[in-house]
Structures are given as C-alpha cells and as structure tokens.
Amino acid sequence: MKIRIGILGYGNLGRGVECAIKQNPDMELAAVFTRRDPKTVSILTPGVPVCLVSEAEKWTDKIDVMILCGGSATDLPVQTPAYAKLFNVVDSFDTHAHIPEHFARVDAAAKESGKLGIISVGWDPGLFSLNRMYANAVLPDGKDYTFWGKGVSQGHSDAIRRVEGVKDAKQYTIPVESALEAVRGGQAPDLTTREKHTRECFVVLEEGADAAKVEAAIKTMPDYFADYDTTVHFISEEELKRDHSGIPHGGFVLRSGHTGWDGQTKHVIEYSLKLESNPEFTSSVIVAYARAAYRLAKEGQSGCRTVFDIAPAYLSALSGEELRKTML
Amino acid sequence: MKIRIGILGYGNLGRGVECAIKQNPDMELAAVFTRRDPKTVSILTPGVPVCLVSEAEKWTDKIDVMILCGGSATDLPVQTPAYAKLFNVVDSFDTHAHIPEHFARVDAAAKESGKLGIISVGWDPGLFSLNRMYANAVLPDGKDYTFWGKGVSQGHSDAIRRVEGVKDAKQYTIPVESALEAVRGGQAPDLTTREKHTRECFVVLEEGADAAKVEAAIKTMPDYFADYDTTVHFISEEELKRDHSGIPHGGFVLRSGHTGWDGQTKHVIEYSLKLESNPEFTSSVIVAYARAAYRLAKEGQSGCRTVFDIAPAYLSALSGEELRKTML
Numbered sequence: 001m002k003i004r005i006g007i008l009g010y011g012n013l014g015r016g017v018e019c020a021i022k023q024n025p026d027m028e029l030a031a032v033f034t035r036r037d038p039k040t041v042s043i044l045t046p047g048v049p050v051c052l053v054s055e056a057e058k059w060t061d062k063i064d065v066m067i068l069c070g071g072s073a074t075d076l077p078v079q080t081p082a083y084a085k086l087f088n089v090v091d092s093f094d095t096h097a098h099i100p101e102h103f104a105r106v107d108a109a110a111k112e113s114g115k116l117g118i119i120s121v122g123w124d125p126g127l128f129s130l131n132r133m134y135a136n137a138v139l140p141d142g143k144d145y146t147f148w149g150k151g152v153s154q155g156h157s158d159a160i161r162r163v164e165g166v167k168d169a170k171q172y173t174i175p176v177e178s179a180l181e182a183v184r185g186g187q188a189p190d191l192t193t194r195e196k197h198t199r200e201c202f203v204v205l206e207e208g209a210d211a212a213k214v215e216a217a218i219k220t221m222p223d224y225f226a227d228y229d230t231t232v233h234f235i236s237e238e239e240l241k242r243d244h245s246g247i248p249h250g251g252f253v254l255r256s257g258h259t260g261w262d263g264q265t266k267h268v269i270e271y272s273l274k275l276e277s278n279p280e281f282t283s284s285v286i287v288a289y290a291r292a293a294y295r296l297a298k299e300g301q302s303g304c305r306t307v308f309d310i311a312p313a314y315l316s317a318l319s320g321e322e323l324r325k326t327m328l
Numbered sequence: 329m330k331i332r333i334g335i336l337g338y339g340n341l342g343r344g345v346e347c348a349i350k351q352n353p354d355m356e357l358a359a360v361f362t363r364r365d366p367k368t369v370s371i372l373t374p375g376v377p378v379c380l381v382s383e384a385e386k387w388t389d390k391i392d393v394m395i396l397c398g399g400s401a402t403d404l405p406v407q408t409p410a411y412a413k414l415f416n417v418v419d420s421f422d423t424h425a426h427i428p429e430h431f432a433r434v435d436a437a438a439k440e441s442g443k444l445g446i447i448s449v450g451w452d453p454g455l456f457s458l459n460r461m462y463a464n465a466v467l468p469d470g471k472d473y474t475f476w477g478k479g480v481s482q483g484h485s486d487a488i489r490r491v492e493g494v495k496d497a498k499q500y501t502i503p504v505e506s507a508l509e510a511v512r513g514g515q516a517p518d519l520t521t522r523e524k525h526t527r528e529c530f531v532v533l534e535e536g537a538d539a540a541k542v543e544a545a546i547k548t549m550p551d552y553f554a555d556y557d558t559t560v561h562f563i564s565e566e567e568l569k570r571d572h573s574g575i576p577h578g579g580f581v582l583r584s585g586h587t588g589w590d591g592q593t594k595h596v597i598e599y600s601l602k603l604e605s606n607p608e609f610t611s612s613v614i615v616a617y618a619r620a621a622y623r624l625a626k627e628g629q630s631g632c633r634t635v636f637d638i639a640p641a642y643l644s645a646l647s648g649e650e651l652r653k654t655m656l
Contacts (some may be wrong), residue, residue, distance in 0.1 A: 019589045023468045044589050099656050100649070120656055127462065129656045130640055131599075134455065136655065137616040137643035138609075140351045186602070259608040261347045261372050267609050268602040271459075274514070275595045280587040281466075288465040308644075308651050312458055313636040315465035321428070323636050327464065328427050328448055328457045 003294045004030040005287070006059060008083065009069035010041055010050070012247070013092065016283025017067050018044055024287060026317050030063045060086050064297075065290040067091075077102060084109040084117040084304075088297045090290050092122040092282055099125065099306075107304035116297040117304045121289045122282040123273055124148070128253045130307050131271040135255035139267060142257025143188045147175035147196060151249025151278060159224045160201055163217045165209030168237065170244040172200045180252060186266040188256045199230045202244050204237045249278035288315040331622045332358040333615070334387060336411065337397035338369055338378070340575070341420065344611025345395050346372055352615060354645050358391045388414050392625075393618040395419075405430060412437040412445040412632075416625045418618050420450040420610055427453065427634075435632035444625040445632045449617045450610040451601055452476070456581045458635050459599040463583035467595060470585025471516045475503035475524060479577025479606060487552045488529055491545045493537030496565065498572040500528045508580060514594040516584045527558045530572050532565045577606035616643040 005021055007014045010032050021029045022045070031049045034041050038050040051059075056066070066087035068079050076093045083089050084106050093102050099120055110117040120126065124146070132144055153173045160169035179196050182189045201218060205211060215232045219225055235243075250273040259265045275281045289307070292314035296305070313320055318327075333349055335342045338360050349355045350373070359377045362369050366378040379387075384394070394415035396407050404421045411417050412434050421430050427448055438445040448454065452474070460472055481501045488497035507524050510517045529546060533539060543560045547553055563571075578601040587593045603609040617635070620642035624633070641648055646655075 016587070019587060022589065023587070023591075096656065099652055103652055125656045127466070127597075130462070132655045133640050133644060133651060134458070137619075137640075137645075138455070138612050140645075184602070259344070259347060259351070259605065259612050261350065263351075265605045265608050267604060269455075270598075270600045270602075272598045273595070274512070274598075277587065277593045277595075280593050281595050284466050284587050291465075306652060306656055308641040308648065308656070309639050311637050311639045312461050312465075316461060316636075317465075317468075320636065323461060324427055324431055324634060327460045328424065328453045328634055328636070 002026055002028040003291060004028055004062060004064045005290055006030050006033065006056070006063040006066040006087070007069060008033045008053065008056065008066055008079065009075065010034050010036075010043065011069060012279035013283055013286075014067075014069040015044070016277070016280040017069060017287060019280060020284045020287040021045075023284075024291070024317065027287070027291070031059060056083070057086055063087055065090060065293045067286055067290055077105075080117060080119060081105040081109040084115050085113045086115070088116045088293045090118045090121055090286050090293055092126075092286055093120045094122060094125055096125060103304050103306070111303045114302045116293050116302055118289050118293050118306065118310070119304060120306055121286045123275075123285060124251065126282075126285050126307055127273070128251070128271070131253045131269075132255070133308055135253070135257075135269045139255055139257030139259070139269065141259070141263055142255050145183045145191070145196075145254040145256070146251065147180055147254075148251040149173040149175050149197065149249070151251070151275070152244075152247050154247075156199065156201075156224055159221060160203060160218055163214055163221075165206050165214045166203055167206045168204040168240055170202045170240060172202075174198045174200055175252065180254075183254050183256060184268055184270065186256050186268050193227045194229060197228060199225055199228045201230065201232045202235050202240060203232055204240050205234060246276065247278045248276050249281075250274045291315060291317065330354055330356040331619060332356055332390060332392045333618055334358050334361065334384070334391040334394040334415070335397060336361040336381065336384065336394055336407065337403065338362050338364075338371065339397065340607035341611055341614075342395075342397040343372070344605070344608040345397060345615060347608060348612045348615040349373075351612075352619070352645065355615070355619070359387060384411070385414055391415055393418060393621045395614055395618055405433075408445060408447060409433040409437040412443055413441045414443070416444045416621045418446045418449055418614050418621055420454075420614055421448045422450060422453055424453060431632050431634070439631045442630045444621050444630055446617050446621050446634065446638070447632060448634055449614045451603075451613060452579065454610075454613050454635055455601070456579070456599070459581045459597075460583070461636055463581070463585075463597045467583055467585030467587070467597065469587070469591055470583050473511045473519070473524075473582040473584070474579065475508060475582075476579040477501040477503050477525065477577065479579070479603070480572075480575050484527065484529075484552055487549060488531060488546055491542055491549075493534050493542045494531055495534045496532040496568055498530045498568060500530075502526045502528055503580065508582075511582050511584060512596055512598065514584050514596050521555045522557060525556060527553055527556045529558065529560045530563050530568060531560055532568050533562060574604065575606045576604050577609075578602045619643060619645065
C-alpha cells in the first residue's frame with residue numbers, strides 16, 4: 001500500500017510536491033485542497049480530486065500525510081497547528097526567528113491529536129540546517145558561513161514591486177566569489193553583510209516613471225538593499241519574461257574549523273546547492289520528509305519534529321540493509 | 329557528569345580521538361588501552377592511565393563509550409563484536425564491501441549484551457555516506473559521484489613501498505578537475521576510473537635501485553595504478569620528510585538530478601571536505617557519534633547502528649531547543 005499524500009495549497013510549492021510524488025513509487029497523491037474554486041484549479045495528476053480546503057476534515061482516513069504548501073507569513077502559523085489536529089503534517093515554515101514558537105504550537109496540537117508534524121522542511125531551513133548542525137558537532141572549534149544564491153529572492157522582488165513607478169521586477173542575490181574563496185581557503189574571515197552578497201535587480205518601469213528616482217529608492221531601501229552593493233538594470237516587460245521567469249536558487253554552507261591538541265590543524269566542510277527551481281527542490285525535500293512522518297507516526301510517535309530529530313534512514317525508500325550495502 | 333570515553337589503540341586515530349575529546353567539554357578521557365607495553369606509550373592528556381588491552385574488562389563500569397581505533401583489515405572485524413559485549417562502542421570500519429557482515433556481527437553481540445555499537449563512522453564511510461543518502465532521498469531521479477582527494481592514500485603508499493628498490497613513498501589521489509566541473513555543471517557524465525582521479529607518487533629509492541624499473545613496476549601495478557594516469561617523482565628522503573609528512577585528505581560527493589513533471593529541471597547537490605589531517609578529522613566525527621552512542625544507550629537502546637540510523641540532534645552537545653533557535 002502506498003503512502004497517501006494530501007496537498008494543501010496549490011501554488012508553485014504545491015505543484016512541486018505533486019511532481020515529486022510522481023518520482024517516488026511508494027507514494028500517491030490522494031487529493032489537493034485549495035481556497036480557490038476547485039473548478040478553476042487544474043492539476044497535473046489524472047484522476048485526483050481537487051477539493052475545497054473546508055472539506056479537508058472529511059479526508060482524515062484517506063490521507064496519511066498532509067503537506068501544507070502555504071506561506072510562512074500568514075498561512076502556516078495558523079494552518080500547521082490546525083491541521084496537526086487532524087493529520088500527520090509537513091510544512092516548510094521558513095521564518096527562522098519564529099521557529100521556536102511555531103514548533104511549540106505544532107507540538108502541542110500534534111501531541112493532543114496523537115499525530116506527527118515535521119516543520120521547517122526544505123533547504124534553508126532544512127538541508128542547510130542539517131549541514132550547519134553536523135559540521136558544528138564534528139568541528140566544535142570553528143566558524144559558520146552561509147551564502148545564498150545565485151538565486152531569486154521573492155521577498156526582495158516583491159519589495160521592488162512596491163516602489164512607485166515599478167511595473168514588475170526580479171531580484172537576484174549573488175554571493176561574493178572572493179568572500180567564498182577566502183572562507184574555502186580556511187582564512188575564517190569576519191564578513192560584513194556587504195562583503196558576503198551583492199543584489200542585482202531587473203526592473204520594468206511604468207510608463208513615464210523616473211528611472212533615476214526608482215533606482216535611488218531601491219538602493220537606499222532599508223533592510224532590503226541599503227546594506228548591499230546593489231545593481232539596477234531597467235529592461236522591457238518582454239525581456240523580463242524571456243530571461244527572468246525562472247526561479248533558480250541555491251547557496252553554500254561552510255564551516256571552517258580546527259582540530260589537534262593545540263588546534264593547529266585546519267579543515268573546511270562545504271555544502272552547496274545549485275537549483276534550477278527553488279520550489280521544485282524544496283518540494284522534493286518535503287516529500288522525503290513526508291515519508292519519515294508516515295513512518296514515525298506508524299511507530300506510534302507524535303508531536304513536532306524538525307530535520308534535527310529524524311534519523312536519515314527514515315527519508316529513504318530503501319531498507320536499512322539496502323542502504324548499508326549501497327550507500328554506506 | 330561527563331561522558332567517560334575509553335580509547336582502544338593509540339595510533340594516529342587514537343591520538344586524534346584524544347584531541348577531539350579535549351574540544352568537547354561534556355566528555356572526558358577515562359583511559360587508553362594498548363597492545364604495547366603501557367610504559368612505552370606516552371599520551372597527551374595529563375593524569376589519564378594507559379593500560380594493557382587485556383585489562384579493558386575491568387573498566388566496564390568506568391567507561392561509557394569505548395572508541396575502537398584499530399585497523400579495518402584485521403583489528404576491527406574481531407574487536408568491535410568482542411568489545412560490544414562489554415561496552416558501548418564506536419568504530420571506523422571502512423571496508424565498504426564487508427560492512428553488511430560486520431554490522432550483523434556487531435548487532436548480534438550488542439543485542440546480547442544490551443550495549444549500543446555504532447560502526448563505520450568517519451567521513452567515508454560516514455559523512456560522505458550521509459550526503460549520498462540524503463541526496464538520493466531528495467532527488468530520486470539522479471546520478472551519484474564521489475571523488476577523493478587531494479589526499480594521501482595509505483593503501484597506495486604501502487603498495488609502492490612493497491616494490492623492490494623503494495625505500496619510502498607517499499601517494500596522493502587527485503580528482504580530475506575537468507570531470508568535477510562537468511558533474512557540477514549538471515552534465516551527468518559517465519566517467520571511467522581513469523577519468524575521475526589521477527595518482528601522484530613521491531618515491532625515495534634504495535641506493536643503487538633502477539628508477540626506470542621502479543617507475544614501470546608502479547605504473548603497471550594492477551588494481552592500484554594500472555587503471556589510472558600515474559605520475560612518479562623520485563625525491564630524496566629529506567624532501568619526503570620535509571614536504572610530504574602530512575596526512576591531508578578530502579573529497580567531493582555530488583548528486584546531479586532532475587525534478588518537474590517531465591524531469592525537465594536540473595539540480596546539483598555538492599558536499600566537500602578539505603582536511604589537513606585525515607585521522608584528526610575522522611576522530612572528530614567518531615567523538616560526535618560517541619555522544620550519540622552514550623545517549624542512545626541511556627535511552628535503553630541496544631544493537632548496532634550506522635550514521636543512517638541516528639537522528640542528527642544526538643551528535644550535538646546543544647539541546648533541541650538551542651539547536652532550533654541557533655541552527656535551523
């Protein structure tokens with residue numbers, strides 16, 4: 001019997017989850033839940049129902065794991081604790097500063113219902129967090145670095161779109177190669193925000209907008225751009241569509257540390273991702289953890305978990321024996 | 329109360345474990361066990377006894393985890409099952425092909441004694457295995473690559489030393505940069521042995537030995553060198569000592585894979601290590617897993633485990649709450 005997955009929220013992430021399920025023969029998509037009129041939502045998998053979110057509670061015995069594909073700002077803080085009362089759930093809550101309180105709420109809900117919830121799954125938080133943690137455990141005397149990009153930042157693109165005179169925009173976060181090289185070389189530099197990343201913006205102006213004014217407004221925007229070296233390119237709507245419609249991302253997690261009786265020996269651990277589609281890759285991580293949620297729940301476990309709490313073997317369709325034989 | 333660690337076997341790895349314990353304030357070295365005359369073995373940690381291996385069984389209530397620092401060829405296949413009857417144990421058994429039978433023997437011994445054993449800990453097997461496994465779980469449609477080096481291969485150095493006319497030698501395994509770049513670029517190439525690594529040998533000749541004959545003997549040696557592009561440099565004993573006495577190593581684990589409804593989207597996951605000392609780094613991984621062995625045993629678990637079976641949080645001295653707050 002396959003693991004029956006529900007998808008709640010059918011945007012880029014939901015569609016990514018749908019595609020990832022297709023790649024995992026031990027899983028099947030049971031249903032998609034949406035806040036929109038289900039008749040207006042067409043999904044990729046033939047024969048799978050699209051339902052209103054309000055019907056989800058009728059599906060508790062037909063879904064093993066519900067994957068919550070809403071946003072971290074307003075959806076997941078409410079949805080994950082709510083659905084953890086009905087289903088085993090996995091989310092990709094990524095507001096790092098609010099993870100502890102989100103964890104507490106999901107944990108309470110899931111313990112009450114006897115369900116299992118896994119939060120903050122993806123690549124950061126997620127695979128990057130794992131690599132930070134493993135590297136810290138192995139090299140207690142060291143220094144961490146996380147670089148993001150090259151990739152599209154949705155939040156920064158949105159911020160540009162809110163500037164007066166901007167019709168559309170896409171922002172790329174780009175790691176500074178020389179900073180990365182210094183870290184790789186084991187120099188353990190202290191790096192300011194400006195020294196780690198640059199920001200490159202592709203902007204389509206509204207008709208008659210003042211380019212110089214828009215550029216200044218972007219470059220001086222606090223939090224988003226003021227602390228970075230920012231480049232602004234004005235392009236046409238066609239160019240934006242043609243050259244910048246992808247959602248690539250990625251990044252680097254490094255730890256540079258010392259061992260030896262006097263800490264005289266240097267080591268560098270590096271993990272990196274080069275992703276053509278941020279939501280599709282995030283979805284693939286989520287689906288692997290949905291397998292873990294299913295198995296942990298089957299063992300009778302309940303409450304909230306993060307990637308730190310889950311033994312790697314739970315993610316794999318292979319048995320322990322197969323894993324030891326082929327991957328150890 | 330600190331986790332009390334025993335070290336069995338005091339070579340490069342044992343000394344590395346001793347240094348790593350010093351970096352972890354929740355641990356202490358209880359004793360070192362050796363097959364040599366303990367009076368001839370001087371360790372770094374003041375006040376810690378060096379004992380004969382035969383005395384180990386008197387220490388069962390004074391040691392929480394025994395770290396077995398012997399070799400994989402003849403020591404560990406015997407030692408790990410034997411000591412798992414007395415102690416929670418961690419080893420670095422690295423003969424990939426024999427891991428399944430080693431696992432079975434340690435599992436049987438540890439289940440009988442109620443102890444916990446973790447085998448094949450280090451970086452390959454170990455951290456590299458973890459990365460292969462995570463990447464496979466996340467990208468089921470993809471291709472794996474492992475490159476080793478640049479680093480010293482002890483086995484290949486030994487093989488050269490067995491050639492007639494060779495006084496001493498050091499062999500470096502070097503990944504082929506262009507092959508690495510092709511994998512990173514997502515080209516998913518099929519690579520032969522020769523295309524992935526080259527071998528560089530630094531050889532000190534016996535007086536009067538025939539350099540050409542030695543070089544030919546090395547380059548045509550089956551299994552070790554015949555399938556590789558091998559370079560042989562003849563140097564003096566002083567040069568070998570001055571320039572090649574370190575034991576650096578490292579390598580790369582990559583998985584290149586596809587997502588999307590038609591598998592149209594490419595991703596590359598890369599993990600790499602640059603290590604100035606192979607045994608010191610391996611030891612640091614082992615010590616983190618010794619913490620896990622201690623905790624799992626405290627929970628009442630017994631039997632054999634590998635890195636696949638252990639939730640990452642068990643490796644860290646930080647609490648779940650601290651981990652979620654600082655590393656997720």
